Amino acid sequence: METILVLLHPDAEGAIAKAGLEAIAAAHGLGGEVIIGLVGGNAAGAAKVIGGAGRVLAVEGDAFSQSRYATDAAAAQALVAASKAGIVMAPATSRWSRCLAGVAQRCGGRIDSHITAIAPEGVTRWYYRQRIEATFTRAELPWFLLLESGAASAWQGAPCDGTFERIAVEAAPRTEVKGVVSPGAGEQTVKPEAELLFVAGAGWTKKQKDGAAHVERAGELILGIVRTAGASLGSSKSLVDLSGEGQAVLPFLSHLNQVGQTGSTPRHPKGLATCCHGEEPHVVGWRFIQDRRAVNLDANCGWARGKADVLYVADAFEVMEELNRLLA
Amino acid sequence: MSYHIAVCAGIVPDPLQTLEPVSGPQGPALKNEMMLPAVLDPWAAHALYEASHLAKNVPGSKVYLVSLAPKAKLQQVLMTMAQKVAFELVALDGPSSGFTESADVASALAAAIEAIPGLDRSQLLLFGGWESAARAAGTTLAMVGERLGITEQFQGVDALKVGADGSLEILERVEGGKHQVSVCAGAPAVLGWATGSLPEPPNSPQTGMQNMRTVMPALQKAKPAQVGAHAFLSVSLPKQQRTTRIVKDVPAAEVAREIAAWIRGS
Numbered sequence: 001m002e003t004i005l006v007l008l009h010p011d012a013e014g015a016i017a018k019a020g021l022e023a024i025a026a027a028h029g030l031g032g033e034v035i036i037g038l039v040g041g042n043a044a045g046a047a048k049v050i051g052g053a054g055r056v057l058a059v060e061g062d063a064f065s066q067s068r069y070a071t072d073a074a075a076a077q078a079l080v081a082a083s084k085a086g087i088v089m090a091p092a093t094s095r096w097s098r099c100l101a102g103v104a105q106r107c108g109g110r111i112d113s114h115i116t117a118i119a120p121e122g123v124t125r126w127y128y129r130q131r132i133e134a135t136f137t138r139a140e141l142p143w144f145l146l147l148e149s150g151a152a153s154a155w156q157g158a159p160c161d162g163t164f165e166r167i168a169v170e171a172a173p174r175t176e177v178k179g180v181v182s183p184g185a186g187e188q189t190v191k192p193e194a195e196l197l198f199v200a201g202a203g204w205t206k207k208q209k210d211g212a213a214h215v216e217r218a219g220e221l222i223l224g225i226v227r228t229a230g231a232s233l234g235s236s237k238s239l240v241d242l243s244g245e246g247q248a249v250l251p252f253l254s255h256l257n258q259v260g261q262t263g264s265t266p267r268h269p270k271g272l273a274t275c276c277h278g279e280e281p282h283v284v285g286w287r288f289i290q291d292r293r294a295v296n297l298d299a300n301c302g303w304a305r306g307k308a309d310v311l312y313v314a315d316a317f318e319v320m321e322e323l324n325r326l327l328a
Numbered sequence: 329m330s331y332h333i334a335v336c337a338g339i340v341p342d343p344l345q346t347l348e349p350v351s352g353p354q355g356p357a358l359k360n361e362m363m364l365p366a367v368l369d370p371w372a373a374h375a376l377y378e379a380s381h382l383a384k385n386v387p388g389s390k391v392y393l394v395s396l397a398p399k400a401k402l403q404q405v406l407m408t409m410a411q412k413v414a415f416e417l418v419a420l421d422g423p424s425s426g427f428t429e430s431a432d433v434a435s436a437l438a439a440a441i442e443a444i445p446g447l448d449r450s451q452l453l454l455f456g457g458w459e460s461a462a463r464a465a466g467t468t469l470a471m472v473g474e475r476l477g478i479t480e481q482f483q484g485v486d487a488l489k490v491g492a493d494g495s496l497e498i499l500e501r502v503e504g505g506k507h508q509v510s511v512c513a514g515a516p517a518v519l520g521w522a523t524g525s526l527p528e529p530p531n532s533p534q535t536g537m538q539n540m541r542t543v544m545p546a547l548q549k550a551k552p553a554q555v556g557a558h559a560f561l562s563v564s565l566p567k568q569q570r571t572t573r574i575v576k577d578v579p580a581a582e583v584a585r586e587i588a589a590w591i592r593g594s
Contacts, residue, residue, distance in 0.1 A: 067508060069481040094502040098483045101430075101470035110431055110558075113465045122561045127426045128341075129464050132349050134356065134427070134563040174513040175480050181499070182506045193504075196591055229591050255523035256486075256505065260343075272587065292570070293590065295583070299576055306569045312583045313576035322584030327591070 001032030001120075002086025002141065006053075007076055008038055009095055012065070014045020019091035023147050024053045024155035026118050027089050037079035038164070039072060040064040048162035053155055056164035057082055063171055067095040069102065070173035076103045078169045085142060092146040100144050109142035116148050130265055130287045194232035197268040197289060198225055199259060201236045203275025203296065205250065208317060219250050221320040222274075228327035232268060234259040236276055259286075273308070274316040276301075295319050329494050330388030331515060332448050333379040334441050335415070336456035336469060337372030338433075339397045339405050339424050341365070343461065349564065355557040356427045366401050366424075368409050371457025375521035377529060378488065379455050380413035386490065392447075394440055396420040396433055399550045406543050411536035412529045417546040418444060422553035426462030427563070429556050434471035436553035441476060449476065451515045458483045458501075458520035466520065473518035481518040482510065487525060 004027040008020040027034045034054035038046050043058035050056070059075035072095060080088055080103065088104075090096040092113060104111035117124040122137040123145060204218040226233045235250075235257040259266060271289035275296055286292055286307065294304040295312045304311040312319065341347060341364040348359040358364065368376070376393060383389035393415040395402055402419060418440050422428075441447065441454070454473055459466040466483060473481050484501030491497065494514040499507040501522050575583065 067502070068510065070479045073479070094484065094500070094508075097466060098481065098500075099470070101465075101467035102474040102481060104467075105431070105434070105471040105474040110429075111465075111467050113467060125465075127463060127563075128347055129461050131347050131565070132426075132563060133566055134349075134560055136558055136560040138558050140558075173480070176511050178497075178509040178511060180502060180506050180508050182504075255525075258523070270591070272591075287566070291590075293587065295587075299574055305572050308572050309570055310573045310575060312578070312587070313574065314578070314580050314583045318580035319583045319587070322581045323587055326584055326588040 001030065003033045003035060003084060004030060004087045004089060005035050005037050005080060005083040005085035007079065007088060007090040007096060007100075008036060008046070008050070009067075009093070010038055010041035010043065010046035012042055014042035014049060016046055016050055017091065017093070018154050019093065019147070019149045021050070021154035021156075022149065022152045023089050023091045024050060026147055026152035028053070028155065029152060030087070030118070030120055032087070035083045035085060037076070037083065039075040039079070040066070043164055043166075044162050047164040048159050050155070050157070051160035051162055051164070052157035057167050058164045059167050059169050063173065064169070066177040067098070068173055068175055068177055069099050070175060071171045072096075072099040073102050073106070074169050074171040076100060077106050078167050080107050080142060082167050088142050088144045090144075090146055092148050097146055100146060104142070104144040107142050109144055110138055110140045111144035111146070112138075113146040114148055115145050116151055118145065118147065118151060194230060195269055196229055196231040197234050197259075197266055197271040198222070198229070198231040199234040199236065199271065199273040199276055200250065200253070201274060201276030201296070203316065209315070214317070215250065217317070219252065221317065221324060222250070223252065224324040225320060225327070228324065231272075232266065233257055234264075234266065236260060273304070274320065329451075330386055330390075331382065331451050331453050332390055332392070333383060333453045333455055334392045334394050334418075334444070334447075335372065335376045335379045336394050336437050336454070336472060337376060338369050338395060338460055338462065339366040339401055340369045340426075340461040342367050343370070351563075354423070356560050356563040357425055361425065362398070362401070366405050368405055369457050369460045369462070371459060371461070371521060371523070373409070373528075374524045374526070375455040375457055375519070376409075376413060376415070377526045378521055378524045379453075380415070380529070381526055382453075382488065382490070391415040392418050392441075392444060394418040394437055396422050396436055396553050396555070397424040398422070399547050403543075403547055406539075408531070410539035410543055411531040411533060414535055414538060417539075417543045419546045419550035420553040421550040422555045424462065426460070426464065427557050427560070428463070429558060430463060430465055430468045431471060432555040433553075434468045434475060436555065437468070438472045438475035441472070449516060452476070452478070453515050454478060454518045456520055458485070458522055469518060469520045476516070478516045478518050480512045480516070481520075482512075483520040484522045485519045485524070486522050488519060
């Protein structure tokens with residue numbers, strides 16, 4: 001079995017995120033020698049936590065504490081060279097996702113991302129935005145693998161003395177990281193920590209029973225639920241596209257709210273879809289929602305049947321009026 | 329200061345189509361793949377709109393659309409896309425399947441960009457989608473950038489602002505629905521776009537006529553690209569069918585009470 005390098009970026013306190021511990025466990029599951037490669041942060045602190053998982057190499061320094069392509073790629077390249085690893089694994093964080101394809105190119109290797117399962121015989125990932133699943137293997141080395149969270153259980157081991165080998169790397173980036181900003185209001189984007197994903201479909205903007213559209217009231221009802229339930233707000237593509245075209249349609253929705261084939265596939269324990277009608281592209285956004293309910297007027301809705309756990313055939317305006325009152 | 333903006337964009341099946349995998353002579357493929365209506369990859373399309381917007385605001389800049397796809401399908405897609413923004417097409421004839429090897433695609437795209445006559449590599453901005461709607465790996469653009477020697481790269485970009493000194497302020501999507509703000513000293517750089525902030529431009533027949541003068545010759549000159557695939561053990565549709573409980577002819581108040589209890593976890 002090839003030597004496996006697990007790349008991690010500890011924080012300033014030396015803590016390793018759960019996705020990183022899962023990558024360590026996945027590496028041990030393959031059976032080869034495991035080497036841990038640390039970039040930035042508090043390497044000494046991190047080595048005490050995960051030193052039991054294998055030999056630890058680290059690239060330290062102020063330049064490497066920030067998430068930036070030029071420095072992360074240089075550090076990862078040096079760690080791959082020092083470890084002589086045939087397989088390089090990393091959690092699919094934005095930091096590793098940004099730089100490891102370039103590192104694979106530099107090392108003459110290959111890369112696969114969004115890995116959801118890994119075994120000695122092959123790895124599994126989605127194609128066509130979570131619509132087709134494939135298992136495959138490769139002969140080319142080094143083989144870089146970006147693991148999705150949940151692909152393995154988190155590694156657990158006893159703390160150790162924190163011994164690690166420092167790898168020297170020179171880097172002169174032309175990019176300065178200024179910091180991180182959040183969208184202003186809570187409903188401006190999908191909130192990963194929310195228990196509930198509330199998805200607003202295009203039906204909210206259509207003519208209702210009285211023959212008129214009630215977009216303003218729809219906006220009040222949707223935001224009411226999002227605020228009272230502490231929900232994350234998602235939207236179908238059609239609704240987002242309408243707002244992108246400058247129409248006065250639920251103006252608080254942007255592409256950041258979009259779930260589905262061309263949007264995000266958020267992970268929440270519960271999902272409530274309202275006024276959504278659609279087929280496969282929409283279902284993609286719900287792939288990782290565990291408990292799904294839907295409210296719409298079509299009992300034969302192709303989306304809800306077989307995809308939702310409960311379908312309420314009801315007027316979403318009436319239901320959400322009452323739900324807002326109950327949750328207030 | 330002006331930019332040469334190369335936008336890498338593939339074509340993908342229209343998102344409304346049902347996809348079914350089949351085994352082909354070159355590995356996995358989609359059933360009736362050549363018959364499926366295609367669109368320009370959605371995130372790459374956003375990159376193209378952003379490139380056009382930037383080129384309009386920085387006089388002297390030029391946009392190249394670099395695409396590897398079956399040229400008959402690409403021609404169909406460009407009948408629409410060519411009416412949206414002005415660009416010069418650089419076409420490669422090859423498969424647009426998501427099951428192809430991204431390193432091979434990157435190699436072909438990089439070679440095509442290097443061969444663009446008069447391209448100023450020092451002022452090159454390499455744009456594309458941060459992931460495609462086909463392979464959805466987010467790996468090709470970074471490898472193209474590396475092959476072109478570009479070490480300032482950004483992925484999941486939602487905004488780009490050019491400073492008076494030519495610096496580039498870039499917002500990238502990171503965890504938790506947040507954006508990382510970075511300032512790059514200037515071109516060359518790679519920007520893998522998420523959705524950006526621009527709406528889809530309206531169709532302009534005038535732009536379409538102007539583009540088609542260069543699109544058709546570029547399609548005729550499109551060189552075949554050698555793109556392979558690795559060894560697949562299985563390719564399948566996810567098998568997940570839920571037993572849906574249908575609740576109908578129930579007052580809205582009762583539905584709301586049940587949903588409220590479900591949200592509260594009681």
